[in-house]
Amino acid sequence: MIPIEVTVNGRRHREHVEERLLLSDFLRHTLGLTGTHVGCEHGVCGACTVRLDGASVRSCLLLAVQVDGAELQTVEGLATSDGLNPLQQAFRTEHALQCGFCTPGILMAASDLLERTPAPTRREIVDLLSGHLCRCTGYAPIVEAIASVAAGEESR
Amino acid sequence: MKPAALAYARPGSVEEAVEALEHGGEDAKVLAGGQSLVPLLNMRFTRPSLLVDVNRVEELGALAEANGGVRAGAIVRQAAFEASPLVRSRVPLAAEALPHVGHFVTRNRGTVGGSIAHADASGELPLALVTLGGRIHVTGPGGRRELAADDFFVTHFTTALQPGELVVETIWPGAPPGSGSAFEELALRAGDYALSMAACVLRLEGGRVSDASIALGAVVDRPTRIGEAEALVRGNAVDAELAREAGARAAAATDPAGGLHASAGYLRHVTALLVGRALTRAWRNALEAPA
Numbered sequence: 001m002i003p004i005e006v007t008v009n010g011r012r013h014r015e016h017v018e019e020r021l022l023l024s025d026f027l028r029h030t031l032g033l034t035g036t037h038v039g040c041e042h043g044v045c046g047a048c049t050v051r052l053d054g055a056s057v058r059s060c061l062l063l064a065v066q067v068d069g070a071e072l073q074t075v076e077g078l079a080t081s082d083g084l085n086p087l088q089q090a091f092r093t094e095h096a097l098q099c100g101f102c103t104p105g106i107l108m109a110a111s112d113l114l115e116r117t118p119a120p121t122r123r124e125i126v127d128l129l130s131g132h133l134c135r136c137t138g139y140a141p142i143v144e145a146i147a148s149v150a151a152g153e154e155s156r
Numbered sequence: 157m158k159p160a161a162l163a164y165a166r167p168g169s170v171e172e173a174v175e176a177l178e179h180g181g182e183d184a185k186v187l188a189g190g191q192s193l194v195p196l197l198n199m200r201f202t203r204p205s206l207l208v209d210v211n212r213v214e215e216l217g218a219l220a221e222a223n224g225g226v227r228a229g230a231i232v233r234q235a236a237f238e239a240s241p242l243v244r245s246r247v248p249l250a251a252e253a254l255p256h257v258g259h260f261v262t263r264n265r266g267t268v269g270g271s272i273a274h275a276d277a278s279g280e281l282p283l284a285l286v287t288l289g290g291r292i293h294v295t296g297p298g299g300r301r302e303l304a305a306d307d308f309f310v311t312h313f314t315t316a317l318q319p320g321e322l323v324v325e326t327i328w329p330g331a332p333p334g335s336g337s338a339f340e341e342l343a344l345r346a347g348d349y350a351l352s353m354a355a356c357v358l359r360l361e362g363g364r365v366s367d368a369s370i371a372l373g374a375v376v377d378r379p380t381r382i383g384e385a386e387a388l389v390r391g392n393a394v395d396a397e398l399a400r401e402a403g404a405r406a407a408a409a410t411d412p413a414g415g416l417h418a419s420a421g422y423l424r425h426v427t428a429l430l431v432g433r434a435l436t437r438a439w440r441n442a443l444e445a446p447a
Contacts, residue, residue, distance in 0.1 A: 002164065019164040019207075022198070041157065042195035043262060055235070055264040061194040062265075065164055066209060109261050130346035131259025 004068040008033065009077030017064040024048045026064035027074060035075040035104050039133065046132035049105035050074050056112035075104035078111070087111060087149050096145035098136035106132045110146045119150050159197035163206045170295060170324060173210050177320045178297050180206035186322045187211070188231055188270035191262045208322075216269070216324065221246070224330035230269025230323045234258070234281075237268050246330040248441075249288060249337035249355060253280040256339075259347040269323040272308070275315045275378070278349045282309055283373035284339065286381065287355040288329050296321030309378040335359045336442025340430040341374075344417060350374040351418050352427045354406070356434040358389070360442045365389050370402065370431060375412040375423050382406040385431060394439035402435050403428035 001016040008031060015030055024041070027033045027050070039045035041060045048059040051073040078085045084092065087107060097103045106129070113120055113128050120128075125146050129139060165180070167173040177184050185204035187193060188211065196202045210216055216229040219240060226246050228237060237243055238254040257263055257271065257280050271281040272292060285292075285305040292308045294301055297320045305326075308316050317323070331337060341353035352375045359367040368389040371381045385402040392398055407428035414420030 018161075020159040020162050020197075022158065025158070041198050043191060046259070046261065049261055052265075056261045057265045058191075058261060060198065061190050061262075063159075063164070063190075063194075063207075063209075065166075066211065112264075113260065127255070127346050128260045130348075131261050 002065050002068075004065060006067050006069070007071045009073055015064075019063065019065055021064045022060055023050075023062040023064050023067055024059040027059060027072075030064075033074050033076055037101055037104055039101065044133070045102070045105075046109065047102050047105040049108045049132070051108055051112060054112070054115075056109045073108070075107055078107060087114065087146070090145040090149045091142075094141045094145040094148065096138070096141040098134075098138050102132055102134045102136075106134075106142060110149075114146070114149060120146075122147060125150075157198050157200060159194075160200055160203045162197075162204055164209065165206060166209045166212055168212060168214075170213060170215055170322075173208055173213060173322060174296055174320065176206070176208045177322065180204075180208065182319055184208055186273070188273070189233065189266040190270075191258060191266040192270070192274045192276065210322070218325075219243075222327060224332070226250075226328045226330070227325050228268045228328065229325050230273075231267045232269070234263040234266045234268060234271065235260075238263060243328075247288065247328045248331060249339055249357060250281070250284045250328055252337070252339040253284040253341075253355070256280045256341050256343070256347075256350070256353075262347075268326055272305075272326055273315065273317065273323045275309050275313050277312050277377050277379070278353075278374040279379075280339070280341070280350070280353065280373070283353060283355050283371055283379040285326060285328065286379040287337075287357055287369050287371040289369065290329060291327040293324045293327070294321045295324050300324070305379075306381065311377045331357075331445070332359060334361065334442060334445055336438045336440065336445055338434040338437035338441060340434040340437075342426050342430060352412075352423055352430055354427065354430040354434045356431070356438040358394070358435075358438045358442045364391055364393055365439075366391075370406060370435065372406060372410065372427060372431070375410045375427050382409050382431075384409055385435075389435065394435055396436070399432040399435045399439075400428075403430070403432035406431040 037047040039047035165176040183205040216231040218229040337357040357369040368386045385406040407424040412423040
């Protein structure tokens with residue numbers, strides 16, 4: 001077991017982890033943050049995407065020991081005391097989720113895209129979504145929701 | 157699934173990494189971005205006794221100009237390489253290939269050196285490096301050595317790296333004046349493994365091709381330059397007929413396996429088209445390039 005210290009959604013955690021523990025399992029089982037979903041567990045489905053020092057990453061492709069000292073954000077960290085953030089609100093407005101399994105990963109990746117590229121093209125949004133599998137196949141409203149935030153329609 | 161039990165080392169320097177690999181023995185593995193290695197760990201296709209995590213070896217993170225081109229430390233993230241103005245201006249072929257590498261999210265973590273060391277025959281960066289005539293610096297218990305990219309890639313997932321060696325940096329030659337390049341790929345979806353891909357670099361003198369590099373990936377067992385197509389192009393001006401013929405020769409030089417999504421015949425058909433397109437665009441880019 002190796003001691004690690006990480007900040008998740010602004011809260012600092014000190015834990016001992018086994019070397020082989022995946023970050024996705026650390027978040028879900030050790031910290032109880034089950035908003036991060038685990039689908040394929042080999043980097044294809046995108047459901048487990050979180051932010052690591054700002055960059056969106058697959059939490060199933062990282063070991064927990066690797067994030068020692070880092071700052072993480074999971075889907076639980078998006079909403080504020082005022083309620084849903086603009087991207088989450090846009091998903092609600094556009095009916096951009098059905099079963100909701102893929103939603104946390106898409107929210108985390110899209111947040112990263114929108115910070116780096118405030119006005120992404122539809123092509124860029126679709127390219128981003130190629131890394132996120134939605135088994136309900138409801139991609140069209142997801143594209144609409146991300147595009148609406150990009151266009152500022154959801155800004156408060 | 158989850159990785160099998162393993163030991164973990166996090167060296168702070170290349171020297172420490174080499175030491176850790178040496179002590180770890182044959183089963184020790186270098187962990188860079190982990191976008192290919194960790195899936196293999198999760199599925200237990202590989203069970204290294206020791207992972208040597210080089211993500212905090214600062215000296216492997218440099219991205220700098222070198223002789224008109226670019227040198228990239230092994231752990232430079234693919235996303236940083238893609239976004240670098242230096243890479244875009246000096247090595248446009250690599251910049252064009254990068255959006256095809258995995259997904260937006262995996263490029264945030266995946267590294268340039270990791271992609272080279274993994275040596276997937278469907279890898280875009282290995283193909284670009286071979287087409288450009290790039291070089292790879294490796295180090296290990298026997299010291300540092302430098303290999304031509306063409307000598308580095310042996311076959312599927314197999315390189316000239318010796319036990320205990322790791323990739324330190326990759327050298328990407330710059331585009332000389334009067335040259336042009338292009339990268340073409342066909343995949344079922346953005347981010348999927350390519351069915352076929354082609355890359356081309358042309359140098360022009362007096363309105364004709366003075367030097368050509370044409371290479372294929374995915375339909376071959378390693379990034380492979382196609383001498384038959386290069387010889388056809390050299391000394392000529394590229395038109396639709398020449399592009400078609402070069403594509404046909406390149407495709408004829410391959411023996412793809414074919415599979416569920418594409419027959420061998422279809423893969424050769426696509427390969428011919430991709431080579432023709434890459435050649436045509438490289439020619440146009442070269443004509444527009446400042447001499």
